[in-house]
Amino acid sequence: MKSWLTTTDHKRIGLLYFWTAFGFFLLGGLEALVIRAQLAKPDGIGLSAELYNQMFTMHGTTMVFLALMPLSAAFFNYIIPLQIGARDVAFPRLNAFSYWVFLLGGLFMNASFLAGPLFGADRLSVAPDGGWFGYANLTERQFSPGPNIDFWLLGLQILGIASLAAGFNFIVTILNMRAPGMKMLRLPPFSWMTLVTQFLVITAFPVITVALVLLMFDRFFGTHFFIPAGGGDPILWQHLFWLFGHPEVYILILPAMGIVSEVLPTFSRKPLFGYTVVVYSGVLIGFMGWGVWSHHMFSVGLGPIADSVFSATTMLIAVPTGVKIFNWIATLWGGQIRFTTAMLFAVGFIAMFIIGGLSGVSHAAPPADLQQTDTYYVVAHIHYVLFGGTMLGLFAGMYYWWPKITGRLLSETLGKWHFWLTLIGMNLAFFPMHLSGLLGMPRRIYTYGAELGVTRLNVISTAGAFLIGLAMLVFLWNIVRTRRVGRPAGNDPWGGATLEWAIPSPPPVYNFTVIPHVESRVPLWPTERHGPMAPLPLTPPAPIHVPGGSWWPLFTAFGLPVMAIGALSHHLWLVLVGVAIVIVGIYRWAYEPFEV
């Protein structure tokens, strides 16, 4: 227990990230099922408007910040040091700090479900209810007087700190900790996409932090940044939020694209087609992601010039995305494709992402978007991209790296059930949403009239959502079963090409007995000029220093929710206690002896 609380091992932190994020993923999924149950019938099944608004707000917030991002982070943590031939990340204690801040931020945000009685209200009444996008001026004190939005904006500020710390950590790790010979253009594609993602994190999160601080000042100290009557402007919130929000979309999708770029070559027995083009298109997407934010705001009425410019930049971003898809298909072309579960999820990712990309082009055209935005058509689009894309990519990564991480192979039979139920479920759930949107169903409504004519479409969506829920039960059963009877994996069950497959599963605490010298992009495969890398020695020839554990990351992280609770309950002294905890923690951390 103590060793887990003080751990600085990137592999253990990766596991902590995984289980925490997976728990939040299941919670966000339950919220989705509540939403779908309510919408299965015109006029609902009895959920109040207030509870429904909390459900969709927390579903979005949870899936983006507490499930998809940290599930990617689990793979960054576990896999990146292994792929680049390092013993750990650059700043192991900062890495632990990131995790604890994420955990505490997530718990703080979700505690809002139970916190009602502390504010003289019922349970399930003070959770955030302003949407994951928290549009001002609805989220100002005048229109949202309760603590709901306070939980949201304080929780997100805490989570932002976790993301920023991890972002810097992984940039330094990938740039500085690569094994000898691993030039940037020999970096595995997953590591490359992680690098791009982290640059987006450290540039985008300051933007939302600014927005959240301004909103916090409005709510707590009576400023008027987003209040028209006081000279402020609610549209400013939209610009700041989407200036963060669109890079955030690529923060969510690029890691999954990286995973798919690892899985496809392994199971086609061919190197990634057009490696440099795939890498550069990822970098280009990272840059272009900054120039498209107002396509979330076409209905605001920014004028035809702004609409045209953002429409053009948005359409342009389809080009590097398309290039990636063509290179993936070319990777499959001429290969010897083995349909493992990981491969099925990777191919499923491509097939579903194409649909999400095409519907994306249809609302890159502002006039068409004026009919589609804020309807279920857009709900369909984001779920094809973030579930059909990111989530299927993450499942591919789970099946691919599970044997590396646990030493045991997940059941392929159950895996295939998991895949097909997920694929059928998601298409049943999300495809009809294109139609219900085009037929006039707005999003974020807790009820609709039978006269709208979209009842059956909603019934189908609900059935699909529960099918996805069933698929998750199959996956959970697969996990439980594998712990007991899973087949041992050995170093390399798939015939992978990258360094993580050269070491035992699960890897020893020091990862590599000897840091390998890297000669090509596919070190474990033969190439025209090189044979496969020689096996590493079974035991380290010299003693290896591994950093010891530390309490201070956890201690320091603990100060942040204390500050947030102080702000929430309007107790300045409690905020100061939190500040003191953080200062003491950082001080002790800085002066902690190197050898423990």
Place this chain on the structure above:
Amino acid sequence: MPRLRSLWFLLTAVCLGCGGSFPQSTLAPKSDFSAAIDALFTDIFWWAVVVFVIVEGLLLFAIVRYRARPGRPAPRPVHGHTALEIGWTLAPALILVFIAVPTMRTIFATAGHAPEGALRVDVIGHQWWWEYRYPALGITAVNELHLPVGIPVQLDMTSADVIHSFWVPALGGKRDLTQGRTTRIAFRADSAGEYWGQCAEFCGASHANMRLRVFVEPDTAFDAWVARQRAVPAAPARGSLAERGRQVFGRGACIGCHTIAGVSRGTIGPDLTHLGSRATIAGALFPNTAEYLRRWIADAPSLKPGALMPPQGIADDDLTALVAYLQSLR
């Protein structure tokens, strides 16, 4: 082509078992604005179908043709192909040009002001109802917008509180209403009918209940409606139930928030001067019947979460009289 596309959607919808009519559909344009959008979307839709078939086809072909079979030699380790890369960069870029050009054209064609002589209506969004002021005609309407067919219309829109979005799919795209700003849409409805819409921007507890209707009418019907709205409803006959209802209205809390021309001047809630002439109440949520009016006045928040009008403790027979009075306001 648009017809074919709509047909495809409707077929899918019917196959999926919806049937019936779709009063809020985006696929049945009834104005120049919505028709322009529909034509553009049709263009994009077919391009998307073409790309979908080609790319998913390639993907399917690859995974079927190149699945592992025993005895096949190890694949050739191809690393890339410059000409192919250039090709599949240019091809989508070219398709996007074919999408972008009509897109830009449509943006500018639909963004302008309405021509001189257009009917102008000021639209004000409230949590959770719509107010329409016709400045040239000197009338105010609530939730139900009446427009003449075939005449250009410009809606100048703002919000009294949070951001809302005015959306009537048959007549055009949505546009946000923001406090402190005026946004506009302009269109010309091309056929008479009753069109449904609702707020599209999440605006709080009863966002789902902020609905609206547009009645597009031939000139004579529209003029008649305007004339009725301009007139002050006749005072109820002495000794009638409505007369008593008017007294209930005058001594209750009603006058603090609602306007009835010649009776009260409240501005927090909707104008009730011609309530009896409306088809719906409570943000186009319920039919305008005595039963719903009773329930609404007795306890509005139970029918529409967050509604600002608190439950009115009005005695039963007073309530009957009040409803009779409100229904008489035609």
